[in-house]
Amino acid sequence: MKNMKKIGKQKSDDVTQMSRKGAIARSRSIDHQLNEEREKREKEIQLLILGGGGSGKTTFMKQLRLHYGDKFPDEERRLWRPHVFQNVVDAFHRIISNMEVLGEEIKSDEGKASAQELNRLYPKMCYQRLLALENGIHASPKKNRDQLLLDLPSEVIKLQKDPGVKASYATRNRYPLRLSEAEEYFLNDFERICAPSYLPTIKDILFLRKPTVGVQEMCLTINSLNYRVIDVAGQKSQRNKWIHFFEGVTAVIFFVSLSGFNEMLEEDSTMNNLRDSLQTFQEMTHNQYLTKTDVMLFLNKHDLFMEKMKRFRLAETFPEFRGHNTPDDALGFIKDEFYRRAPPGKSLYTHVSCAINVDLMKTIIENVLQILVDINLRRTGLM
Ligand SMILES: Nc1nc2c(ncn2[C@@H]2O[C@H](COP(=O)(O)OP(=O)(O)OP(=O)(O)O)[C@@H](O)[C@H]2O)c(=O)[nH]1
Ligand SMILES: [Mg+2]
Structure with a gap:
């Protein structure tokens, strides 16, 4: 019995020693990794x-x-499309809101329906929504938002031709309607970016505004x-x-x-x-x-x-x-x-x-x- 105890103690001493050795090895390895990381950082220009x-x-x-x-690369440029559309949607949303100030109305029934759809979806697509998503406030995936944006050009095309919308757009850069450089740039090139095969160019990527x-x-x-x-x-x-x-x-x-x-x-x-x-x-x-x-x-x-x-x-x-x-x-x-x-x-x-x-x-x-x-x-x- 005594012997068994001794053997048991011996075993447990061995185990303790092994785990101590293991802990030391792990600690050394962590130190080594930290040193490497520190050296890398020191060499790095920040x-x-x-x-x-x-x-x-x-x-x-x-x-x-x-x-x-x-x-x-092309695959990545494709991912910038929703952001380009975001700039367009922001601009259109403000142009339409400005129509009330001007006392203008959307003339065609088709245009009215499009404006309604844009107003309905806008809260789900605007920058505040993006902020909320990035901050994890809403559980719904970002993909939905991107898809909404990608689907929108067809709605916006209908609006673009409306005389009331045109009248509002003509007052841009006059209080209260201020369009950013990026918004102006994309609206001027609207046909190109609405094409189904549209792939943002480097110039588009440099111009777009995504806070x-x-x-x-x-x-x-x-x-x-x-x-x-x-x-x-x-x-x-x-x-x-x-x-x-x-x-x-x-x-x-x-x-x-x-x-x-x-x-x-x-x-x-x-x-x-x-x-x-x-x-x-x-x-x-x-x-x-x-x-x-x-x-x-x-x-x-x-x-x-x-x-x-x-x-x-x-x-x-x-x-x-x-x-x-x-x-x-x-x-x-x-x-x-x-x-x-x-x-x-x-x-x-x-x-x-x-x-x-x-x-x-x-x-x-x-x-x-x-x-x-x-x-x-x-x-x-x-x-
Ligand atoms: N015309 C012109 N536009 C510029 C210039 N620099 C940036 N922009 C545009 O200004 C907008 C804002 O630029 P960003 O680089 O996103 O600004 P930022 O400082 O990162 O802004 P935050 O992310 O909100 O802090 C984009 O639409 C750019 O294309 C410039 O020198 N000239
Ligand atoms: Mg920025």
Whole structure:
């Protein structure tokens, strides 16, 4: 009996020792994995893209994919179709709502039925719905929403020909109907995108407006260096998530919509877009986690800015601007306003950009990559 006990004890000692050994081995393996992961991260260049909603962050990501990534293969381009239709549906929904303001009516019975159908389905297809789905608030699958969007062009085609709808569309860009660049672009090319064989082109993908929900990350390897690029959602309610990505980033790109100098925020009609950018830039550059981080300032939508400067006065929304109302003076003023908000001595690189322009962005991205390589060498003490 005594012996049995002894044998039993011996066995249990062996088992304990084996499980201890196993635990040590597992712990070593986890340590090893963590070290590998840390080393990988240390070697990785992390680029965080910040800026207000609609300033061009995701369009920049698309350009990165175009020049250094998979260039949007056909199978994936097909998946962009519902998003193109979303832009069209948003535009039509606003055009129809605007008819009430104008006292216009849809003339044909067919058109009336289509408008009713659009109004009925719209709550299931709009951006708020997408947000709810992404946040898991509704259990119904996203596929339903995409299918609704894909089925809609036939309804919208019937509406497009109606004289009342045409009258409303003619007042676009006059209060209260404001269509975005993307909406105008797709409405102008309506026949093409409604064709059953329609496959979005690269230009369509660059033009379309799909506000980012949450965070998107993209990993790229360029000249044997690994890059992790992080694109966040820019609308005000989403900005509290930015801080989670501040620690350890190699550099930040801050996007500004230059054409926002006389626009209000999409999500807050009391806040001037450019003033909001200035304020956000100031807060971001003074954040304790980013004091040593280099910042690239992208003054984007230069094309729209040039157009706008022909028609509007910067001093109307920025009375502190005392220069001539020329693009050069205005741009100089805007740049100074940003520089003056950064902490003294902060490294700032500025690019004036048009994120939908493929050739221009190729050059700008090459420049950005060179800057990132230099920053990385400096950080790792090799320069
Ligand atoms: N004309 C013009 N349009 C641009 C430019 N940059 C971006 N856009 C358009 O502006 C819209 C918004 O661009 P996004 O890249 O989605 O903006 P974002 O900063 O990612 O916005 P959020 O995801 O809401 O934070 C899209 O329809 C783009 O095609 C530009 O330089 N010129
Ligand atoms: Mg985005």
